Amino acid sequence: MLCAGTGCVSNRSLEIQTALESELKKYDLQDEIQVVLTGCNGFCSNGPILVVQPDGIFYQMLKVEDIPHLVEEHFLKGRPIEKLMYIPPDKKSPVPKLSDIGFFKKQQLVVLSNRGLIDPENIDEYIARDGYKSLAKVLTSMKPEEVIEEIKASGLRGRGGAGFPTGKKWEICRGAEGDEKYIICNADEGDPGAFMDRSVVESDPHAVLEGMLIGAYAIGAENGFIYIRDEYPLALKRIKRAIEQAGEYGLLGEAILGTDFNFGLSVNRGAGAFVCGEETSLISSLEGNNPAPRTKPPFPALSGYMGKPTNINNVETWANVPRIINRGAGWFAGIGTESSKGTKVFSIVGKLKNTGLVEVPMGITLREIVYDIGGSILDDKKFKAAQMGGPSGGCIPASLIDLPIDYESLTSAGAIMGSGGLIVMDEDTCMVEIARYFLSFTQDESCGKCPPCREGTKHMLDILTGITKGEGKEEDIEILEGMAKLIKQTAICGLGNTAPNPVLSTIRYFRDEYEAHIKDKRCPARVCKALIKFNILPDKCNGCHICFKNCPSDAITGEAKQIHEIIQDKCIKCGMCFDVCKFDAVRYE
Amino acid sequence: MKLKPSDLDKIAQKMRSVTNLRKGTSRIKITVHMGTCGIASGARDILSAFLSCVEEEGVSDVLITTSGCAGLCSREPMATVEARDKPPVKYVDLTKEKVKRIFKDYVMGGKIVEEYALAIGSERVL
Numbered sequence: 192m193l194c195a196g197t198g199c200v201s202n203r204s205l206e207i208q209t210a211l212e213s214e215l216k217k218y219d220l221q222d223e224i225q226v227v228l229t230g231c232n233g234f235c236s237n238g239p240i241l242v243v244q245p246d247g248i249f250y251q252m253l254k255v256e257d258i259p260h261l262v263e264e265h266f267l268k269g270r271p272i273e274k275l276m277y278i279p280p281d282k283k284s285p286v287p288k289l290s291d292i293g294f295f296k297k298q299q300l301v302v303l304s305n306r307g308l309i310d311p312e313n314i315d316e317y318i319a320r321d322g323y324k325s326l327a328k329v330l331t332s333m334k335p336e337e338v339i340e341e342i343k344a345s346g347l348r349g350r351g352g353a354g355f356p357t358g359k360k361w362e363i364c365r366g367a368e369g370d371e372k373y374i375i376c377n378a379d380e381g382d383p384g385a386f387m388d389r390s391v392v393e394s395d396p397h398a399v400l401e402g403m404l405i406g407a408y409a410i411g412a413e414n415g416f417i418y419i420r421d422e423y424p425l426a427l428k429r430i431k432r433a434i435e436q437a438g439e440y441g442l443l444g445e446a447i448l449g450t451d452f453n454f455g456l457s458v459n460r461g462a463g464a465f466v467c468g469e470e471t472s473l474i475s476s477l478e479g480n481n482p483a484p485r486t487k488p489p490f491p492a493l494s495g496y497m498g499k500p501t502n503i504n505n506v507e508t509w510a511n512v513p514r515i516i517n518r519g520a521g522w523f524a525g526i527g528t529e530s531s532k533g534t535k536v537f538s539i540v541g542k543l544k545n546t547g548l549v550e551v552p553m554g555i556t557l558r559e560i561v562y563d564i565g566g567s568i569l570d571d572k573k574f575k576a577a578q579m580g581g582p583s584g585g586c587i588p589a590s591l592i593d594l595p596i597d598y599e600s601l602t603s604a605g606a607i608m609g610s611g612g613l614i615v616m617d618e619d620t621c622m623v624e625i626a627r628y629f630l631s632f633t634q635d636e637s638c639g640k641c642p643p644c645r646e647g648t649k650h651m652l653d654i655l656t657g658i659t660k661g662e663g664k665e666e667d668i669e670i671l672e673g674m675a676k677l678i679k680q681t682a683i684c685g686l687g688n689t690a691p692n693p694v695l696s697t698i699r700y701f702r703d704e705y706e707a708h709i710k711d712k713r714c715p716a717r718v719c720k721a722l723i724k725f726n727i728l729p730d731k732c733n734g735c736h737i738c739f740k741n742c743p744s745d746a747i748t749g750e751a752k753q754i755h756e757i758i759q760d761k762c763i764k765c766g767m768c769f770d771v772c773k774f775d776a777v778r779y780e
Numbered sequence: 781m782k783l784k785p786s787d788l789d790k791i792a793q794k795m796r797s798v799t800n801l802r803k804g805t806s807r808i809k810i811t812v813h814m815g816t817c818g819i820a821s822g823a824r825d826i827l828s829a830f831l832s833c834v835e836e837e838g839v840s841d842v843l844i845t846t847s848g849c850a851g852l853c854s855r856e857p858m859a860t861v862e863a864r865d866k867p868p869v870k871y872v873d874l875t876k877e878k879v880k881r882i883f884k885d886y887v888m889g890g891k892i893v894e895e896y897a898l899a900i901g902s903e904r905v906l
Contacts, residue, residue, distance in 0.1 A: 286894050289870065289901035294852055304905040307813055307850035307860065318788055319795035327785035386816070393815045394848020425816050441782030449784045526906065534906075547817075547853035 194240040195228040203255065204239035210255050214262040224266055237277065249277040293563045294545045299526065301534045302510045303550045305395045311429050314436040317397040323442060325516035326404050330450045338409035339365060342512065344520035346532030351377055351468070351505035352580065352609045353685070354531075354598040357512075360502060364492040365410045367500035372412040375496070375503040376403055377473060378419035378426070381465040382581025383632060385612030387536040388506035390548050392419070392426040395510065396433035400456070402509030404442070405516060407454045410502050414455050418473055421460040431458055465582075465636035469684045470495075470503050472638065483640045484684035505610065507536055527553030531597035535608065541577075541615035542569045551596075558592045561615060572617040576700070580609025582629040583689035585696025586622070605696035607689070621718035622701040623708050626694045627655040633690035644687030647678040651694060660721040663709035668698060713780075720764040723779050727768070729754045731776035738768035738777065799845075801864040806843040808887055811860045815849030821856040822875075829876040830859070833883040842887060855898065861886060872898040 193208055208226060215221045229242075237251040248271050250261070257275060264270045289295050300306065309316040317323070329338055343358030364372060376399060380388040392399060403415055419427055434456055437443045445453045459477055466472045467482045474496050476482040495501025511533060515523045524532050531553040537560065540546050544566035551560065561567070561574055568574050576586040585606035587594060594600055598608050616625065634648040651674050654667050675691030682688050698705060707713045714722040727738070727747075734752040746762040749755030757768070769777040783791075797804050812818070812827045830844050850858050855872035861882065862868035869892055871882055878896050885891045892900070 286869070286892055286897045287899050288867075289899040290904060292899050295899070295903055298851070298903065300903055300905045303851070307811065307847050307903075309847060310845050311848050312846075315791050315795040316799065319792045319799065321792075323788055327788055331785055390815055390849050423816075425819065439781070446782075449782070545852060545854055547855075548849060548851045 192227050192229045192242040192244060194238060194242075202238045204253075206255050207239055207241070207253055207258060210258040211262065214259050215266070218262065218267050220262075220266055243271075246271070250275045251277045293566060294547075294549075297551060297555065297559055297563050298549050299534055299552050300550050301514050301523075301526070302391060302398070302507055302536055303394070303548070304514065305398065306390075306548075307394070309395065311394055311396055312432050314397060314433065314440065317395070321517060322397055322513075323401055325513040326401050326442070327448055329405050329408055329516060330448055330452055335365065335409045335411060338405060338516070341520045342409070342515060345515045345523040346520075346527075347508065347511055347515060347523065348531065348598065349504060350507035350511070350535065350610065352583065352607060354608055357504060357508055360492060360504070361406060361410050363490075364412075364500050364502040367493045369500050371499045372410055373496045373499055373501040374403060374407050374410060374412045374415040375473065375477070375501060376415070376417040376419075376509055377468065377470075377503055377505040378417055378423070378430075379461045379467045379473060380423075380506075380610060381420065381463070381468050381636075382583070382610060382612040383629075384538065384540045384578075384614045385581055385610055386538045387548065387611045389423050389426050390538075391506050391510050391536065392423070392430050396426075396430045397437065398510040398513055399430070399506055400433055400437055400443070402504075402512035403456065404447070404454055405512050406502065406504065406509065408452055412502070413453050415457075416477055416496075417456065417458045418461055418467070418477060419458060420463050422463050427458070427460065434458065464638070465633070466638045466684070466686050469686055472684065473503065474501065481638075483638045484686070486683050507611070528595065528597045530599055531608075535596070535611055537611045537613045539565055539613045539615065541613075542572065542617040542620075543567075543615050544569055553597050554595045556593050556595055557587055560596070560613065561592065565615060568615070568617050570617075572619065575616050575618050575620055576622065577616065578606075578614040578625065578629070578693070579612070580607035580689075580692070581612040581614075582632045583607060583685065583692060584609045584612075585692045586616075586625070586700060588700040590700075605692065605699055607692070619716055619718070621659075621714055621716040622697040622704050623655065623714075624659055624716075624718050626697040627652065627659055629693040630655060630690065633686060637686065637690075641681075641683045641687060643678045643681040644683075644690065647674055647682075648687070648690050650674060651678075651691065655694065658705065658708045659714075659719040661708070661712045661719075663705075665709065667709060668702070668705055672698060717779060723764060724759065725757050725762055725764060725766070725768060725777060725779045727755050727757055728776050728778055731774050733774060733776075735773070737771050737773070741767050741771045743767060799843075801862065804843075805841065807841040807864050809843045809845065809862045810887070811845050811847045811862075813848065813850045813856065813858045813860070814846045815853075817849055817853040818856045818858065823857040825876055826857045826859060826874050826879055829879040830883065833880060833887070837883070837888060839888075851903075852898075858898075863887075863890070867901045869900045870898045871896045 211226050239253045241250040264272050339361050347357045348354040378388050461467050464482045467476050469484050470491050471484045472482045491501040527533050534550050534552050536550045538548050574589050576588045578586050601608050630652050634652045637644045639645045675695050678691050679688050707715050717723050732754045736751040739747045744761050744763045746758045747755050814823045834842050857874045858872050860868045860870050882893050885893050
């Protein structure tokens with residue numbers, strides 16, 4: 192099997208074919224050994240490449256001069272030539288290939304295809320990687336309806352959380368009555384542990400602009416906003432710079448690319464209210480009002496900013512658009528699963544060896560993300576669960592680690608795709624405390640407009656806090672479940688509708704932990720301070736005095752070379768004594 | 781300058797002659813990854829360390845540029861060093877001292893600093 196891909200051909204693989212064939216003929220081997228030309232092996236840097244089957248022997252960097260010797264030694268005498276064979280990089284050099292490293296191997300870059308490659312503050316570098324080519328294509332050769340059809344055919348769904356089909360959303364807004372329409376880019380990413388959108392804006396701001404320009408043309412909008420949180424100073428600076436540069440090139444403003452398409456864009460800074468991630472709150476904030484949601488319908492597509500039809504998509508959704516137009520809907524629809532097309536960017540954080548920003552095809556399993564990409568759990572502890580979708584999502588327990596990640600399977604497992612925050616937790620994480628933490632976040636961020644969210648989450652939080660303090664009552668789990676259901680059904684916006692999710696999913700998968708806290712007054716993960724107690728084991732303590740010196744609250748008594756003791760009333764349960772003891776004499780339970 | 785669709789290709793070609801080592805005048809391109817994660821871990825110091833190396837060695841065929849996050853935030857600061865006709869090398873967990881060594885050994889001497897290198901090659905772009 193001789194590689195005849197472009198790379199190998201330019202390294203003269205066709206001359207090798209001629210040499211091979213004539214040498215084989217010389218030994219009358221042409222009927223026994225067939226020379227087959229193959230497509231690109233993907234290992235162009237080491238071409239020309241020859242694979243001898245059925246043995247699978249892999250020759251690389253062949254030269255015409257090598258062929259007589261190769262044919263004689265290998266094919267005639269049956270002795271493969273080692274010096275022409277490929278040596279895997281780990282044997283030759285300790286530096287592996289990037290594509291062999293787990294973290295990079297499973298990633299497929301669509302949205303992040305320019306990451307780390309271009310200077311985000313130089314529009315020319317974006318253009319050099321096919322930037323604004325899709326916009327030119329759309330403006331010069333496609334009708335708005337055709338653009339919408341293309342996006343619909345691609346199967347792209349909103350990357351902000353709910354997964355509404357993007358093309359459909361555009362179609363509704365285009366069809367809405369009114370000649371003044373708006374589009375908005377939601378860059379108000381607020382989930383704890385999530386930084387996908389920030390990173391996309393920071394590393395490739397023009398992709399977002401180009402996506403918005405294409406969307407504006409398809410929808411018929413002449414003005415747009417980027418609503419970005421002020422806590423992202425670098426992203427803010429880069430998007431502003433991108434708008435400036437695009438303006439200088441006439442890619443924003445009037446008569447874009449010499450056509451009759453006009454579009455103006457402005458940047459609005461958000462003050463960091465989580466509720467502004469919700470469409471109607473964001474619009475309210477843009478209008479200069481308090482960021483509170485309103486009931487839907489009417490949806491923003493019909494009545495949004497200033498009562499005009501408005502289309503909102505998040506950063507990642509917009510950044511997908513130019514790539515879809517450039518490569519075609521069919522290409523995009525070929526990635527991912529039946530119902531969830533394309534890739535998804537996740538920020539993987541928590542108890543993982545590798546943390547960062549990854550882009551993977553839809554349908555990848557959690558196992559691949561945690562073990563192959565994340566490089567497994569820190570300190571080789573056990574994987575317990577992953578929180579997906581931040582405070583609006585739920586946890587996926589270790590038992591569901593082979594779950595394919597797409598919109599539907601995550602929802603049926605009690606989590607959500609969300610915008611892509613993925614927090615990995617190990618065996619030392621208390622699931623009741625996690626639920627309490629996320630609920631305290633949403634409770635704090637509740638805008639206070641509707642009672643289910645304002646009052647309901649407060650009560651749920653009180654109950655959860657009680658449980659973590661050892662004050663839980665038998666009926667608490669049932670009350671939590673009842674209230675969760677009620678809040679989900681009656682809150683007026685996404686924040687309230689989803690706030691109980693972390694509680695419901697932890698009860699669903701870790702009910703035993705709730706029961707241990709409530710019935711046995713015990714925290715199995717040994718996290719809830721009120722439920723743990725530190726002790727010094729007299730038979731193991733040799734009086735080294737190190738715990739005494741390190742205790743920040745003077746809760747340890749004992750002279751050097753004598754057995755030490757912890758005064759429970761003074762102990763603040765910081766765990767310092769446990770950490771510093773070299774003799775395993777401190778125990779906590 | 782207001783662009784026409786045909787201008788995009790011209791800009792792309794002009795830009796590639798600067799950034800593409802095979803076509804341009806630079807022998808080596810060093811990209812310091814400067815997303816929020818990189819900057820928070822000290823990428824600004826890394827960038828200035830590379831710049832002062834260029835000054836000290838007095839070389840003119842080394843292109844120093846910046847880019848966004850390379851993805852593996854836990855190993856920042858990171859830099860990608862690409863020599864003409866060679867696959868790019870990603871260096872991780874950088875310090876000013878490591879930069880000096882990389883510049884001396886790899887940029888000037890052509891020898892990969894194995895201890896600091898994460899991997900060679902590029903990411904798969906669909």
